[in-house]
Amino acid sequence: MTGSFYPPQRTLMGPGPSDVHPRVLAAMARQTIGHLDPAFVSLMDEIKALLQYAFQTRNALTMPISAPGSAGMEAMFANLLEPGDKVIVCQNGVFGGRMKENVERCGAEAIMVQDEWGRAVDPDKVESALKAHPDAVALAFVHAETSTGASSDARILCELARAHDCLSIVDAVTSLGGSELRVDDWGIDAIYSGSQKCLSCVPGLSPISFSEAAAERIRKRSTRVQSWFLDMNLIMSYWGTGEQRSYHHIASVNSLYGLHESLVLLKEEGLEQSWARHILHHRALAAGLEALGMQIVVPKAERLVQLNAVSIPQGVDEAEVRRLLLLDWNLEIGAGLGTLAGKVWRIGLMGHAANKKNVLLCLAALQDVLGRVGVECGSGALQAAEAVYLK
Numbered sequence: 001m002t003g004s005f006y007p008p009q010r011t012l013m014g015p016g017p018s019d020v021h022p023r024v025l026a027a028m029a030r031q032t033i034g035h036l037d038p039a040f041v042s043l044m045d046e047i048k049a050l051l052q053y054a055f056q057t058r059n060a061l062t063m064p065i066s067a068p069g070s071a072g073m074e075a076m077f078a079n080l081l082e083p084g085d086k087v088i089v090c091q092n093g094v095f096g097g098r099m100k101e102n103v104e105r106c107g108a109e110a111i112m113v114q115d116e117w118g119r120a121v122d123p124d125k126v127e128s129a130l131k132a133h134p135d136a137v138a139l140a141f142v143h144a145e146t147s148t149g150a151s152s153d154a155r156i157l158c159e160l161a162r163a164h165d166c167l168s169i170v171d172a173v174t175s176l177g178g179s180e181l182r183v184d185d186w187g188i189d190a191i192y193s194g195s196q197k198c199l200s201c202v203p204g205l206s207p208i209s210f211s212e213a214a215a216e217r218i219r220k221r222s223t224r225v226q227s228w229f230l231d232m233n234l235i236m237s238y239w240g241t242g243e244q245r246s247y248h249h250i251a252s253v254n255s256l257y258g259l260h261e262s263l264v265l266l267k268e269e270g271l272e273q274s275w276a277r278h279i280l281h282h283r284a285l286a287a288g289l290e291a292l293g294m295q296i297v298v299p300k301a302e303r304l305v306q307l308n309a310v311s312i313p314q315g316v317d318e319a320e321v322r323r324l325l326l327l328d329w330n331l332e333i334g335a336g337l338g339t340l341a342g343k344v345w346r347i348g349l350m351g352h353a354a355n356k357k358n359v360l361l362c363l364a365a366l367q368d369v370l371g372r373v374g375v376e377c378g379s380g381a382l383q384a385a386e387a388v389y390l391k
């Protein structure tokens with residue numbers, strides 16, 4: 001007979017979702033109240049203020065969308081583009097390709113700037129594209145490419161966009177809370193993230209933020225946003241300021257309790273402390289992986305600390321290793337995506353999951369499982385990681 005579902009106790013060290021903080025789970029178990037209840041409206045205001053902190057922005061148009069990161073991505077293009085617009089889109093992994101799809105589905109033209117998967121977006125190529133297309137209205141790129149573990153220089157790319165009169169559209173699904181990100185200081189115009197990575201919340205919400213210049217562009221559109229659900233002009237009737245909130249959709253009430261708690265946790269720790277913690281545990285993991293004979297495929301200066309793409313030792317059945325890690329160690333790591341499928345594993349250290357216990361667990365589990373499938377990988381991984389913590 002079908003009964004209640006009790007998930008196994010896993011440790012999530014893949015590309016997301018990451019482990020949800022127990023305080024977030026506890027917050028989500030509280031009683032559901034109405035989406036227009038004054039108490040809930042106060043919570044919405046707190047969430048907006050906490051998101052402004054997480055994004056480091058004063059943008060009034062800052063809120064979570066009741067849908068996953070992909071909806072945040074779609075909200076950017078659906079609201080900012082009109083048919084016939086031209087957008088420079090950078091692709092150095094899977095998610096730049098999805099941006100292109102979005103641009104084209106809005107009836108706009110995507111000018112692609114391609115970089116090798118596993119490398120950061122090259123600002124020189126972006127500058128050339130901006131010069132070659134002075135009529136482009138926006139530059140779109142992924143700050144933290146989860147499919148490859150590469151981190152691009154958002155500050156420089158946004159500076160280039162501004163110098164060429166373009167709005168910047170930034171994917172921060174995997175960077176928010178885990179890597180340095182300063183929306184106002186870097187002049188980012190439109191940004192979206194996800195709840196399930198470095199915020200340690202459940203999947204299904206997408207924090208977004210628009211600068212005043214972006215908001216102005218949305219207000220001045222000559223055509224209607226083709227998506228009803230993602231039309232910011234309508235969403236603002238619910239998430240806007242003041243007492244007069246009206247029904248747009250029934251918000252994901254309990255998930256928003258969770259997001260609020262995850263943002264409170266981030267504020268308690270401090271944003272910069274959280275960024276530093278992600279760097280520390282990445283360094284320990286990287287040292288341990290190297291001791292196991294594994295290489296992170298991204299050059300050191302371009303690495304995304306919360307997502308480590310490591311090459312798979314020759315002759316190893318990569319799916320079998322992941323199966324054994326899950327079966328015997330209750331540990332989830334990710335497979336490669338796109339051109340890196342079958343070539344890398346993706347090991348995440350995101351949010352609450354970026355901690356010493358997980359680093360040591362992952363190294364011990366890999367040492368065990370790789371040894372069992374016949375890889376000679378020595379026994380120094382835990383010591384190598386410990387040496388980083390002792391420094």
Ligand SMILES: Cc1ncc(COP(=O)(O)O)c(C=O)c1O
Binds near residue numbers: 069071095147173
């Ligand atoms: C960089 C990036 N962008 C967008 C997404 C899409 O987010 P979601 O799966 O929440 O829709 C992801 C998800 O992994 C991502 O890593």
